Amino acid sequence: MRLSRKKQPPExxxxxxxxxxxxxxxxxxGRIRFEGELSGRIRGESIVVGDTGVLKGEIQAEEVVCFGKLEGIIRVRHLDLRSSGFVRGEIFxxxxxxxxGARIEGTIKVEEGQIPVSGGVPEAP
Structure with a gap:
């Protein structure tokens, strides 16, 4: 008998x-964890917004796990909003x-295959 294991998140x-x-x-x-604040644009593979983390602006990623606060235009393949999380803005x-317990203020548009994330690894500016 083979036991299946849950996929571990990247370090x-x-x-x-x-x-x-x-x-x-x-x-x-890679994967970045925010407990501080960022205002502006963020683009990457995987983002964890901790309890004290705040991201404001334009957010584009493969995955976002949010325990804290997101504000702005959020384009992400998978958004995982935890019970302490808060999102305000446009979510694609x-x-x-x-x-x-999680809170959302704004609009949500869920579409398969429509989120423009370039293979998870962003090009350098």
Missing amino acids: ISAYIGAGLKLEGELVFS TERLTVEE
Whole structure:
């Protein structure tokens, strides 16, 4: 008998700590965790927004797991909004997971194959 294992999330390759505020554009590959704040544009593979994390602006990624706050235009293949998460803005996604207690203000458009994410690895600007 073969036991199936749940796919493990990728390791965190970068960490933005609480108290750190960034403004501008961030392009990355791998998985990044935000406990601080970013205002601007963020584009990459996988984003974890921690309880104290705040992302404002244009967000484009393969996957976003949100325990904190997202505001703006969010284009993501899979948005996983946890019970402490809050999203305000326009959400474009192929797959949406929302835990009880999470809050959403804005519009949600769910369309298969319509989210423009370039293979998960963004091109350098």
